[in-house]
Amino acid sequence: MSGTSEGPGPRAGRAPGAGRPPVTERHAPGADPSELRDYRAAFQVSALAMAVLDHEGLVVSANDALAGLLGTEADILATQPAAGLVDLASDDRTWHAYRDVLQGRRSRFRCTRRLKHPDGRSLWAEITVVPMDGSSANGGVLLSVADISDRRELRKRLRHLQMHDPVTRLPNRTLFFERLSAALDTPPFQDDSLPPHGRIGLCYLDLDGFKAVNDTMGHRMGDRLLAAVAGRLTDCAEHDGSGRSGSHLVARLGGDEFAILVEESTGTAQLTELANAVLAALQQPFDLAGQRLSVSASIGVVERASAGTSPTGLMQAADTTLYWAKEDGKARWTLFDPERNAHRMTRQALSSTLRPAVERGEFTLEYQPLVCMADGTVRGVEALVRWNHPQFGLLPPNRFVAIAEEDGTIVQLGRWVLRTACRQARRWQLDHPDEPPLFISVNVAVRQVWDSDLVADVAEILADTGLDAGLLQLELTESAVMGSAGRPLRALQALSDMGVRIAIDDFGTGYSNLAYLSRLPVSVLKLDGSFVRGFRYDGGTHPSPADETIVEAMVQLAHRLGLTVTAECVETAGQAERLRRIGCDTGQGWLYSRAVAPERISELIGEKSPSGSPAGSLPRP
DSSP: OEESOOOSGGGSSSOTTTTOOOOOOOOOTTOOHHHHHHHHHHHHHOSSEEEEEOTTSBEEEEOHHHHHHHTSOHHHHTTSBHHHHTTOSSSHHHHHHHHHHHTTSOSOEEEEEEEEOTTSOEEEEEEEEEESSSOHHHHOEEEEEEEOHHHHHHHHHHHHHHHBOTTTOSBOHHHHHHHHHHHHHSOOOOOTTSOOOOEEEEEEEEEETHHHHHHHHOHHHHHHHHHHHHHHHHHHHHTSSSSOTTOEEEEEEETTEEEEEEETOOOHHHHHHHHHHHHHHHHSOEEETTEEEOOEEEEEEEEEESTTOOHHHHHHHHHHHHHHHHHTTSSSEEEOOHHHHHHHHHHHHHHHHHHHHHHHTOEEEEEEEEEETTTOOEEEEEEEEEEEETTTEEEOGGGTHHHHHHHTHHHHHHHHHHHHHHHHHHHHHHHOTTSOOOEEEEEOOHHHHHHSOHHHHHHHHHHHHTOOGGGEEEEEEHHHHHTOOSHHHHHHHHHHHHTOEEEEEEETSSOOOHHHHTTSOOOEEEEOHHHHHTTSOBTTBOOOHHHHHHHHHHHHHHHHTTOEEEEOOOOSHHHHHHHHHHTOOEEOSTTTOOSBOHHHHHHHTTOOOTTSSOTTOOOOO
16 A cells, blocks of 8 residues: 655655665563563554554564555565555655654654555545654654544535535535635636636625515425525536536525625626526526425626735625615626725715714805895805815715714704804894895704704704894705604694794605695795706707796795795796796895805895896806
8 A cells, every 4th residue: 555645765665774684573671471472462453553663664563454454464564664655755744753753853743644555445544653662762663553534534524514504505604715715815827828817706696585485485485495596506607608617616605695606707797697697597486395486686796806805805895786786676786896886985984984073073064045036135045064074175965964864963963054054144144234134044854853852952052043033944855844744743843833934945856745735834945956957048949838837836836825935056047037937936046156155145145136146146157
């Protein structure tokens, strides 16, 4: 029997000292001959394969168990180098450790070797080499060889169970990440005559609506469905058209999440073709235990160069892309987009710094005039918050207000905006005592109504700033106001009873429940700019008669309900004239001014022009 590999030089076959005369068995002087006979008998009949070696590594004697393991006779093993018999010379580290025991420089040595029997079968052996009397230089060395093939096989089976999912029999999350890490750590084979490869791809998928199957039909049916899905995914991975059948790892990562790892990807096209094949395969109904089930999947697709890619980074990209696929409508694949991901990362950065930014005072207010359509005077202003971000510069509200609403920061930020705006409105009033005071319009998110005592906040701020309640207007979106009931509706009513005006922002884009509108404590409708844009001449086209008719009807209805109407996004004098003729009360837009600092509003107070634009207005950008 020989090992699976051979070393160079003197260790390749015969160890040094081979060819010497047979070494006779030695024993200590004065030893009892009967004890020696007992030891020799035990040695010969032992089931453990053993041999006594001299200090050169030559076999002095071997028992029948070793001879049987090696497929030969015990007498034939005498004087043969043990290193060649059990493959101890195939690598330098093993060879030197073995020689150290023979020379008395080491007390014990153990290693595992895969040996080949003369009949062709292989076995795993644990080889131990120890001095017989504490010093190999005096009493020789005992070599034992234990067949551990069954132990190795059991260990292999246990590892398979540990690394595979019992429901689908696919590799599990642990094996998947082990394989992924190995793929990214191993430099790819590179043929200099071919263009560089070294790419990796991943299809990360989640079954749409799988929870409903578990909830309605039970976990047993859910497990059958998962197993059937695993079979189809495996078929897709084996026949993806790349010509490298079986090279893709299909794994179940948990729940209804699966992954297909494509090592040495040929490019994005290969991954998207694979994703299309998976979607097509899963669209076919599943017949399980007399039940016909249909499922779909959302797939995040990532394909990139292996260099510089980490397992964590690849999975984060795949997880993000899977979320996009679900967000985009499910039952589809979505390819990782670095630009879209950068926007997401920016949003996360804003989210993490939003609350501290409020505390640090990084926000500021600008004000856009609300102009009387009849005489062109500024009657009020809308407060618009800006974030003076230290990294991203001056950010408009559409970059951060939605984030603030999600994490609740809008309550703290909204309270600051309300107080700052009311204080500024009172200052204008004191600075221009001879002019009619401007009303201040402040946007309020529905979460502010739910999560804070808005009525108490408003009352406190009005008392602290000295601003009259009739000069404060709170704007809520149409969808928020129309859906108000319970606490929000009571809060709006209390504010109205206090004298605060309630305005519906972007009217005409939401529910437009006019019957419900009559029961709300609303004072103002702000028409959405999409209607007003239909009033302008653009590229030689005429204004939309339908938009003008709709706006006229809404203005008449609002007036009959005792409401005033503000038109947003007024950009041309022609729009302003038609809105004035229809009966719109106030206008807002770039025709009059962009949102500006409070000092510029002071210059506009009391001024007007025949065209309906304030004399001090800014030029339209």
